[in-house]
């Protein structure tokens with residue numbers, strides 16, 4: 308079965324094998340070495356010289372950490388909505404008693420920075436942006452959004468859980484304040500770890516934020532990170548896996564991995580369009596390079612099943628489009644031949 312999943316994705320054998328080794332303590336040089344190496348590799352992927360916080364949680368944990376450490380009760384924040392994951396970000400901000408103003412975009416559209424800018428108030432403390440909306444298959448130009456926050460006391464907080472590793476990011480050069488990702492998407496590893504980096508402006512906020520936190524206290528985490536450790540026991544085996552995956556990506560070239568995702572997404576989209584399939588991302592949207600959502604009104608479950616019978620596992624649609632969309636991942640361990648074979652299978656099914 309060839310998998311075109313959108314998280315958790317397929318895990319290469321080498322990555323699985325890397326976990327088969329004796330247990331080590333997280334207070335030893337052997338651990339610190341892996342921690343430090345992974346941090347350096349993620350700095351390259353994020354385009355930052357800032358420290359990387361390694362959290363033992365899925366990506367949502369780091370999203371929560373960003374809110375709990377850098378905001379205060381009642382802060383006005385903007386959350387552009389364009390799908391399920393951005394919606395969840397808004398719900399989390401509300402759970403932490405932020406004053407959340409959502410800006411609705413149609414499913415299939417990317418959020419427009421010019422429209423978001425119109426909602427900025429002098430007291431706005433943050434914009435929460437989903438880099439790559441994994442439900443609808445659209446992505447965003449982080450540099451354009453960072454321009455909105457760069458010169459004010461407002462943080463650009465980016466959920467790049469299905470982006471980082473697959474999409475280019477220049478956190479420092481663009482002025483992004485917080486980048487978050489997790490292990491089970493473009494990093495082609497088991498779920499269980501998430502990673503985040505904070506700008507100086509975001510670190511400064513951790514000194515004044517009044518929200519409760521303990522497990523995800525980033526200042527405490529930072530103290531331990533100086534020694535290449537974590538405050539509490541990390542998912543050590545997960546880190547072995549991520550370390551191996553990053554080595555594989557670095558051997559191919561981080562830029563080359565991203566170029567491959569883009570090339571495969573282009574090939575997939577043009578192949579699908581040529582056969583008459585409709586893409587869910589609207590023509591004016593920035594279609595995602597790590598996952599493509601195909602619009603199959605009323606027939607998504609049938610296509611999902613038929614593809615499975617042919618040996619291809621794709622991602623199902625998300626509410627409310629679970630009957631109308633399938634999602635095909637071009638993140639992680641997917642190559643040209645896989646996309647060619649998938650397109651061929653879809654053509655055969657169409658002919659039947």
Ligand SMILES: *Cc1c(COP(=O)(O)O)cnc(C)c1O
Pocket residue numbers: 314365366367368392437439440441466467468469489
């Ligand atoms: C998968 C995903 C999440 C959820 O991440 P978890 O690691 O499951 O917590 C959030 N946002 C986006 C864009 C995602 O793709």
